[in-house]
Amino acid sequence: MAKKSPKNKSVKGKILPQSPKGMHDILPEEQPRWEKIRGMLYKIADAFNFLRIDTPIMERAEIFERSGEATDLVEKQMYFVKTKGEDRFVLRPEATASIMRAYFQNGLSKISQPLKLFYIGPMFRYEQPQAGRFRQFHQIGFEIIGDEDDSIYDAQIILASFRLIEELKIKNLIIQINSIGCRQCRHAYIKKLEEYYKNKQDEICKNCRQRLATRPLRLLDCKEEKCQPIKMEAPLIVDKLCNNCKRQFKSTLEYLDSLSLPYSLNPYLVRGLDYYNGVVFEIISEVPELNFALAAGGRYDYLSEMLGEKKVCAVGSAVGIERLIEAMRFYDIPGQLRNEAKVFLAYIGEEAKKKSLFVIEELRKAGIKTIESFIKESLKSQLRVADKKEVKITLIFGQKEVFEESVIIRNMETGNQETVPLIRVVEEVKRRLH
């Protein structure tokens, strides 16, 4: 995301510590887009009646280990945190498992269902940074838990995620959607897939041979050219779904149709985590420059059992905030506009400086944002700052004005100046701002 490459600063031969690889400072100039995304999230979450939940950024490792045994995410990408005790803590690589944990721990399973939750916060994955990928990154998520496996909730999750991105004005959005079936039909399908690939081992790429051994569903992800013809002929999971899964998938698509959401069936779409089943989706902005999913999610009816609790059906999605920002930059979408100050206070001399915070306070109490530059001593340089900040009015407050208990109001456009009594400064400024 950062276009520049930070340098190691040397101070007398010593290297100033840098932020960890793949973890970045979010500087003031980048904040407006973050602010816009947060604002849009709160708006969407409120409209769809999702309630906010925050979980700790650390969890016991087993929470994630149980939810994704065979995935890279838990096998090699977790940050373990060293503590004094024996506990094995990790920085969370995702939030869904944490939320399911919180759901049971806090008795949320006992209140009226389904529970619609959202979160926003940092996630941590130890991997090689690259476009749209960082070691510390931020996700927004929507989760609906305890929904009795009703596909209207799949549709609602997709809808909320889609609207969040769409209303940020990110263009060319399309929902890639697929079903990866339930335990039964997926198991049967994987067997078929393995059989199909088994006698083609010599024709496929190195990665695919590995996938065949460990995570056969991932075979469908391969982009290697020589694997494509084989992939094309491979059995598709959509053709092997059981009746229930087929019905769920069809029903979800019907909801999307009725909402006129743009989607594209992608029979090769699978998920990174083990707990997913049924409908899975990704939302992408379909341009070559944005080569990553902005949001992804699906149903996870098995997660609660993997954590050792009773079965609770659920569906959710996660949105990558840095990826949204990358897309906003690509489409030149500005961030949240700042509340720019219209008034600048310039002081001349120590006496005026001493009283200037008081004057600014009077204006602040009246809702008038006033800026200053106390570091500059000359009136000239203070006016230069005022000019650069494009304020409408500069208050000039010098020795003479302190003595007279007055202040000069300068119109920065015309250069006209008037002296008014200090006690009337708020109303005089107000009048001129309208």
Added chain:
RNA sequence: GUGGAUGUAGCUCAAUGGUAGAGCAUCGCUCUGUGGCAGCGAGGGCUGCGGGUUCAAUUCCCGUCAUCCACCCCA
């Protein structure tokens, strides 16, 4: 974990085996209580870090760290 590119001022980027430059930005002066424009000037760099070759390295070589890109994987 694998491969490629890159690293020089706050930013964008030049240059050269022999004392490191521009534009923008910052600050100052012209103008001692009055901005924009203009002119003039200043500050700011152990050329990412460490080592090697060399009389001499920012330049060549090696290592390392970081960034970017691709793979793996993923939001």
